[in-house]
Amino acid sequence: MPEFMAVLGIWLGAFFTLSIFSFLYKDNPFYKLAEQIFVGLSAGYWLIYSIFNVLVPNLITKLFFDFGNNIILLVPLALGIMMLFRIIPSTQWVSRYPIAIVVGTSAAIAMLRTMQTNLLTQVTATMVNPFQFSSPVAIVGTILVILGTICGIYFFYFSKKQEGIYAVPSKIGIWFLMISFGASFGYTVMARISLLIGRLDFLLRDWLHIIK
Amino acid sequence: MTSINRTVLERRIVFLVLAIAVALPLVFPLGLKTQVTPLTEKAYDLVESTPAGSVVLLSFDYDPSTVTELQPMAQAVIEHAWKKGHRIIATAMWPQGSQMADMAFADVQGKFDNSKVYGLDYVNLGYKVGGMVTMQAMGRSMEAVYPKDMSGLDYKDIPMLTGIKSLQNVKYVFSFSAGDPGLTHWIMVAKDKYDIPVAGGTTAVSAPGFLPFVNDQMQLHGLLGGLKAAAEYEFLLGYEGAASLNMNPQSVAHVLILILIAIGNVKAWRKRKSVQQEASKNA
Amino acid sequence: MKRNIPLILAFISGMLVIISEFIPHYPFGLIEETLTGWFMIVSSFAILLGQISLISANINRVVEKSQNWQYYLAGLISFAVMVTVGLLWGMENTPGILGQGASIAAKLGSKPFDYIFEYAYMPLASTMFALLAFYIASAAYRAFIIRNFESNLLMITAVIVILGRTSFATALTSWIPKSLTLLHLPELTDFIMQYPNTAAQRAIMISAALGVIGSSLRIILGIERSYLGGGK
Numbered sequence: 180m181p182e183f184m185a186v187l188g189i190w191l192g193a194f195f196t197l198s199i200f201s202f203l204y205k206d207n208p209f210y211k212l213a214e215q216i217f218v219g220l221s222a223g224y225w226l227i228y229s230i231f232n233v234l235v236p237n238l239i240t241k242l243f244f245d246f247g248n249n250i251i252l253l254v255p256l257a258l259g260i261m262m263l264f265r266i267i268p269s270t271q272w273v274s275r276y277p278i279a280i281v282v283g284t285s286a287a288i289a290m291l292r293t294m295q296t297n298l299l300t301q302v303t304a305t306m307v308n309p310f311q312f313s314s315p316v317a318i319v320g321t322i323l324v325i326l327g328t329i330c331g332i333y334f335f336y337f338s339k340k341q342e343g344i345y346a347v348p349s350k351i352g353i354w355f356l357m358i359s360f361g362a363s364f365g366y367t368v369m370a371r372i373s374l375l376i377g378r379l380d381f382l383l384r385d386w387l388h389i390i391k
Numbered sequence: 392m393t394s395i396n397r398t399v400l401e402r403r404i405v406f407l408v409l410a411i412a413v414a415l416p417l418v419f420p421l422g423l424k425t426q427v428t429p430l431t432e433k434a435y436d437l438v439e440s441t442p443a444g445s446v447v448l449l450s451f452d453y454d455p456s457t458v459t460e461l462q463p464m465a466q467a468v469i470e471h472a473w474k475k476g477h478r479i480i481a482t483a484m485w486p487q488g489s490q491m492a493d494m495a496f497a498d499v500q501g502k503f504d505n506s507k508v509y510g511l512d513y514v515n516l517g518y519k520v521g522g523m524v525t526m527q528a529m530g531r532s533m534e535a536v537y538p539k540d541m542s543g544l545d546y547k548d549i550p551m552l553t554g555i556k557s558l559q560n561v562k563y564v565f566s567f568s569a570g571d572p573g574l575t576h577w578i579m580v581a582k583d584k585y586d587i588p589v590a591g592g593t594t595a596v597s598a599p600g601f602l603p604f605v606n607d608q609m610q611l612h613g614l615l616g617g618l619k620a621a622a623e624y625e626f627l628l629g630y631e632g633a634a635s636l637n638m639n640p641q642s643v644a645h646v647l648i649l650i651l652i653a654i655g656n657v658k659a660w661r662k663r664k665s666v667q668q669e670a671s672k673n674a
Numbered sequence: 675m676k677r678n679i680p681l682i683l684a685f686i687s688g689m690l691v692i693i694s695e696f697i698p699h700y701p702f703g704l705i706e707e708t709l710t711g712w713f714m715i716v717s718s719f720a721i722l723l724g725q726i727s728l729i730s731a732n733i734n735r736v737v738e739k740s741q742n743w744q745y746y747l748a749g750l751i752s753f754a755v756m757v758t759v760g761l762l763w764g765m766e767n768t769p770g771i772l773g774q775g776a777s778i779a780a781k782l783g784s785k786p787f788d789y790i791f792e793y794a795y796m797p798l799a800s801t802m803f804a805l806l807a808f809y810i811a812s813a814a815y816r817a818f819i820i821r822n823f824e825s826n827l828l829m830i831t832a833v834i835v836i837l838g839r840t841s842f843a844t845a846l847t848s849w850i851p852k853s854l855t856l857l858h859l860p861e862l863t864d865f866i867m868q869y870p871n872t873a874a875q876r877a878i879m880i881s882a883a884l885g886v887i888g889s890s891l892r893i894i895l896g897i898e899r900s901y902l903g904g905g906k
Contacts, residue, residue: 181783188783188793195794199801203406203808211742215749217798218728223756224795226725227787228486231760231768232518233718236539237711255712259719266726274723275680275902277716282893282901283684284713287691288524290890292579296610297883300583301876304606316856320869327870331877336884352877357824359874361831362866363599364818366617368810368836370460370595372413372644373618375807376637377459377800379414389418402812409811423841426860455796456803487799490791493766515766520721521714528710531703535711542767595839602867603876619839642840644807649836651815652829659819 193386196378305329327355405651412647416639424626425638430605431623434590434613437563438468443476445562446555450577451481451488451495453569457594458491461567463621463634464592465495468565469513471628473503478551479513480561482537484525484572489517489541491567510549517541522572526580529558563588563612570594574601578610588612592620681896688894729753752794759786831866838863 198213238256241249258277265274305328309321334352341349384390441447449468453461472479481492492515500507507513516537519525529536533555534546546552554560564581566589568574574591582589588609593601595617604611615624618641621634687709694706732746763775765787775785782789820829837843843859850857856865892898 180781184782184789188789192793192797195797196801199798199805202805204403208745211745212748213798214802215745216752216794217802219749219752219754220756220790220795220798222725222728223753223760224791225486225721226757227760227765228489228518229520229718229721231764231770232486232489232541233520233714236537236543238715238718241538251708252715255715258712258716259722262716262719262723263726265723266730271903272676275676276683277719278901279680279684280687280709281713281716281720283687284691284709285524286684286890286893287688288527288710290887290894291692291695292523292527292576292583293883293886293890296575296579296583296604297879298887300606300608300610301603301880301883304603304608304610305876307607316865320865323869324873324876327873328876328880331874332880335877335881353824354827355870355874355877357827358831358866358870359599359878361828362835362871363596364828364832365835365839366595366598368645368648368814368832369617369619369641369839370457371804371807371810372641372648373460373595373637374457374800374804375409375413375644376417376618376640378797378804379410379640380417380459380637381797383414383417401815405812405815406808409808413807421841424844425841426844428860428864455799458796458800487791490766490788517768519714520717521710524710524713528707528714531707531710535707536714540767543769599867599871600875600879602872603879605868605872617839638841642842645836645840646842648811648814649833651811652818652833655815655817656819 189385193382196382200378326351331355409644409647412644413640416643417637420636420639421643423639423642425619425622425635427623427626428620430614430616431620431627432613433605434565434592434615435471435624435627437588437590437612438471438475438477438565441475441477441562445477446480446551446560447472447477448480448482448558448561448564449492450484450564450566450568450573451492452484452566452573453491453594454485454487455491457569459633459637460594460618460621461569461592462491462495463618463632463637464615464624465491465567466499467621467624467628467632467634468567468592469495469499470502471624473499473507473512474628477562478511480552480555481513481515483518484522484576485569486518488567489515493541510544511551514549514551515541523576523580526558526572526576527584530580530585531557533557533560558587559585561587563590565590565592567592568594568597570597574611578604582610591615593617595619677899677902680902681899685894685896688890692894756787756790759790763787765791831870834859834866835863 195213195216198209201207202210238252242252242256258280261273262277263274264270305325307321307325309318309325312318312321330348330352332352333348334356337345337349339345380390449465449472451465469479481489481496483489483492496507496513496515517540519536521528525536533552537546539545540549558564558581564577564587566574566577568577568591574589574593577589577591581587590612591601592615598614598616598620601611601614601616605614615621618634618637622632622638625632625635690702690705690709694702698706729750732750735746736743736750760770762770762772763778763785764770765785767774779785784792818829818832820826837846838859843863847858855861889898893901
């Protein structure tokens with residue numbers, strides 16, 4: 180029985196794979212069906228994991244089996260229920276309270292962590308003495324990093340009309356950005372092809388057994 | 392043929408040629424070898440240099456859509472960590488990640504004759520919502536965030552977690568990340584707040600954006616970017632896995648894309664030239 | 675009350691987190707720990723809310739028999755199946771209301787939830803994204819055209835990186851003498867990624883960071899209020 184179910188599962192997987200790929204020819208009922216099934220399964224998956232991996236262990240079990248020590252958890256439970264009031268238009272305002280706490284907390288943490296990781300440490304990492312290296316490649320590369328970073332920020336941040344000498348750093352900044360976008364395009368090609376390989380591998384190996 | 396029909400036809404031909412270019416090397420592998428890059432070596436060195444018996448954290452922050460790129464990486468890193476005698480905590484910031492972790496553990500267990508014991512050598516703590524905020528909470532108390540593992544075992548009853556009070560007790564964090572929440576947040580919290588070494592594996596599409604973190608401040612201890620890096624890691628471990636085999640169609644498809652770019656440019660150049668000729672005739 | 679109290683709550687929770695960053699001792703450390711614990715639970719309810727609104731929107735489409743309602747019905751059925759089997763027998767090692775469902779798992783080879791995940795969800799999710807491979811190939815053919823100096827830079831870099839990240843790269847430039855290692859395709863790709871790419875990505879990162887800090891401050895100080903939605 181499990182062997183039969185595995186084979187059936189692979190045929191099911193092949194059906195869904197081909198249904199999605201059929202969109203390449205044109206939009207059709209098979210694609211539409213597969214798309215909506217995906218949305219439904221995805222929503223169900225998120226719901227089950229939120230219940231079993233978060234709400235049950237972090238809230239329900241604690242309140243059920245050790246209420247005395249976890250009485251404070253009634254607060255997030257109440258806030259969570261208040262969040263659900265958003266469904267009814269006349270009571271939507273109730274959901275603003277939990278949203279405000281969530282947004283305030285995450286904004287503060289995002290601000291602190293971004294300031295340290297994406298701003299201060301990045302500035303420190305840029306300000307390197309290029310001449311400490313012995314290899315000419317590293318020296319030139321480090322100078323390029325300093326120049327490119329400063330010119331890139333100049334391009335983004337100095338919105339005053341840039342003419343003459345003031346336009347030069349912006350121009351250099353754009354060149355660096357173009358190189359980076361080219362690299363990103365290259366990596367995007369790599370990523371997308373990889374995903375296709377995965378699906379064709381499934382069809383040719385697991386379904387058709389052409390690859391052994 | 393109208394120009395719209397022609398465009399549609401051309402597009403379908405491109406689709407077909409791409410499918411063939413990927414399928415053929417899958418069926419008939421070319422036996423191509425890949426060269427290891429310093430970024431992969433750096434990530435490998437972090438695992439290699441961590442002493443046996445260390446408890447480490449692997450975070451599965453992706454879903455099945457990027458499984459071709461990230462699953463071989465996860466398997467290679469699990470294998471390496473187990474070879475070095477590390478004990479692995481698996482977490483997931485994406486709900487699908489915990490299932491990906493179970494699949495990866497099951498695959499690698501085969502190479503160790505199923506000798507790795509759940510609760511002693513590895514544990515799957517499952518998914519938690521909240522991304523960066525949850526990671527920050529892990530820095531204060533792991534048990535508060537994960538009162539139980541996936542099977543319902545209490546945190547304090549899992550032998551390998553004795554002594555792991557907070558995130559600060561793990562020796563390194565390795566995040567397999569397809570987006571947010573993921574590697575960026577691990578760098579922000581685990582490395583920059585708690586000073587725990589962080590390495591990562593990402594999809595190729597997001598890899599260029601992580602390179603500024605590979606710096607003297609060691610915000611990121613190496614980076615595996617896409618399928619090629621996964622193949623490099625397999626090479627360093629001395630085996631040819633899914634990633635190495637898939638580098639055959641990957642390489643052929645890259646060449647095809649370059650050919651398509653070239654044809655597209657020649658076509659555009661000829662079109663521009665004929666427009667110019669037309670304009671000069673009319674003048 | 676409907677707008678001002680939420681603004682005050684956002685301010686207090688934000689400030690408490692900021693203060694606890696600099697004074698991590700009692701009581702601020704404890705308050706931050708409590709707040710972050712609550713965050714997780716409240717966020718789960720937010721996911722619940724998202725699912726409820728998606729499902730109710732789809733139910734409306736089916737009830738009103740709007741265009742393509744049959745497909746939305748299929749979506750609703752698959753949602754119901756996933757949730758039902760998940761609640762009844764759980765997933766992976768997690769038990770459901772009826773326990774681990776060993777007998778049904780023995781027949782299917784895995785729990786029903788995991789079976790659907792492996793054979794329906796996984797193919798659907800990964801194929802949906804695999805479609806992009808075809809579109810990027812089409813874009814490379816139709817839109818990746820040289821026009822000026824900047825697009826030249828973009829094109830040259832892309833070509834080097836696309837070729838440099840193949841298994842052919844080493845062989846293609848192995849004839850170049852060792853003294854010119856930088857011109858070997860893998861090394862040249864590494865150089866581009868490590869230096870010019872890092873510079874540009876860092877400029878983007880720093881600029882975006884300034885934006886994040888600004889907008890976070892606006893939220894905490896109550897200047898940015900769009901997250902509260904419309905109405906009084």
